[in-house]
Amino acid sequence: MPAIFTVDPRSGVPIYLQLIEQVKRSVALGVLAPGEQLPTVKQLAVDLTVNPNTVARAYRDLEHDAVIETAPGRGSFVRADGVAKQTRAATDVAGEAVTQAVREAKSLGLSAAGVRTLFESALARWFPEEK
Amino acid sequence: MSTISIDRLSKSYGKCLAVDDVTIEIPAGSVFGLLGPNGAGKTTTFKCLLGLARATSGEVRFGGQPLTPPLFESIAYVPERSVLYEWMNGAEHLEMQRRTFARYDVARAKELMELFSLDPRKRVRAMSKGMRSALAVVMAFAIHPETLVLDEPTSGLDPVNQRAVLNLIIEAAAQGATVVLSSHQIGQVERAADHIAVLQDGKVILAGAVDDLKSDRKIVEGIFPSETIALDGLRRDSRIERLDQSGRILRLTITADGGGLAETLSQMGAQSVRIVDLNLEDIFLNAVSPNMQTADVVEAR
Numbered sequence: 001m002p003a004i005f006t007v008d009p010r011s012g013v014p015i016y017l018q019l020i021e022q023v024k025r026s027v028a029l030g031v032l033a034p035g036e037q038l039p040t041v042k043q044l045a046v047d048l049t050v051n052p053n054t055v056a057r058a059y060r061d062l063e064h065d066a067v068i069e070t071a072p073g074r075g076s077f078v079r080a081d082g083v084a085k086q087t088r089a090a091t092d093v094a095g096e097a098v099t100q101a102v103r104e105a106k107s108l109g110l111s112a113a114g115v116r117t118l119f120e121s122a123l124a125r126w127f128p129e130e131k
Numbered sequence: 132m133s134t135i136s137i138d139r140l141s142k143s144y145g146k147c148l149a150v151d152d153v154t155i156e157i158p159a160g161s162v163f164g165l166l167g168p169n170g171a172g173k174t175t176t177f178k179c180l181l182g183l184a185r186a187t188s189g190e191v192r193f194g195g196q197p198l199t200p201p202l203f204e205s206i207a208y209v210p211e212r213s214v215l216y217e218w219m220n221g222a223e224h225l226e227m228q229r230r231t232f233a234r235y236d237v238a239r240a241k242e243l244m245e246l247f248s249l250d251p252r253k254r255v256r257a258m259s260k261g262m263r264s265a266l267a268v269v270m271a272f273a274i275h276p277e278t279l280v281l282d283e284p285t286s287g288l289d290p291v292n293q294r295a296v297l298n299l300i301i302e303a304a305a306q307g308a309t310v311v312l313s314s315h316q317i318g319q320v321e322r323a324a325d326h327i328a329v330l331q332d333g334k335v336i337l338a339g340a341v342d343d344l345k346s347d348r349k350i351v352e353g354i355f356p357s358e359t360i361a362l363d364g365l366r367r368d369s370r371i372e373r374l375d376q377s378g379r380i381l382r383l384t385i386t387a388d389g390g391g392l393a394e395t396l397s398q399m400g401a402q403s404v405r406i407v408d409l410n411l412e413d414i415f416l417n418a419v420s421p422n423m424q425t426a427d428v429v430e431a432r
Binding site: 009010011012013014015016017041042045046049050051052053054057103106107108109 | 161294298304343403405408
């Protein structure tokens, strides 16, 4: 089975943050269902060829963010608290993307009004039913 | 499983000070990458760590204790220069290892020989550089060591076998072993290690957790409408490690969250502001040759 996550170790973004982001995204997209078991720290470290303590750190942070839970001796699972948590994970992931897009637009010299126009047309395109 | 503390270690050969007051703490169960240019003192540090060279001053402790013969039984060392015997074959080297280490695992050794496609009947004399490296790695991992000291363990190996060695390191660490690793291939260290130290001229010039070093260091780059940029406020800012200006471009190497400074540059009138993440190679080059770093970033973007 191919690893469900991929990381880019050469990136300046710390590997544990890349993993956290991917787990949150997978939960938001339903690729990881509530209650589904995650690979063990050792398994994921070997699959991705990354340091096991780094994977463990990502899992600890995900537990802290209430995305996953770990049952001693059984493994780590996606929390089954239902849609609310998933929505929050989705908001996290999408929020970062929007922040980055706005920052880029500003750094390219666009005005707030210009960004708003872009945003409105993107909304109109992806949510045609709400217009 | 124990923490390795290198405490104010110095080692001189005649007038040459190879290791100069080095203090490093290697957490138990971590993979610790020792980086540095050639001649920085990595190999000498390893030799002092293992008691193969007598420190001029300072000490090394394993879990608070000095190195003793029983402890040595659980340590595997892959030296930078091969210590294999030219006239012996692979099987004979493994037999030597079996007689030396009570923890030697016959089945594990066989498995590892197959992993690297090594013929146990082949004499070292007839082996390529890569095969020799692989045999040294097999000998190290066949004793299920609790501590591994690996000095350039992948040199001469092809990419497939390099990856196999990295995975052995990662498996060992996942089972609680402590690994100290040196490699010129920063990409390998970036994958396998959770902590690093950079040595230069025998001194530690940078040390920390890899993820923290990455999180802590960023470049904030602003492009201004003219070459006249008011830098006075920035020069007093303790978050800024380096400040480079070339024409209308201002580049800040910072050791804190870049968000605030990006906004500062924006308020100062920058037309464009970017935050650039630094990978381990950038951080390494920045540490060993501060002037090269800027040129690299310019080239890479």
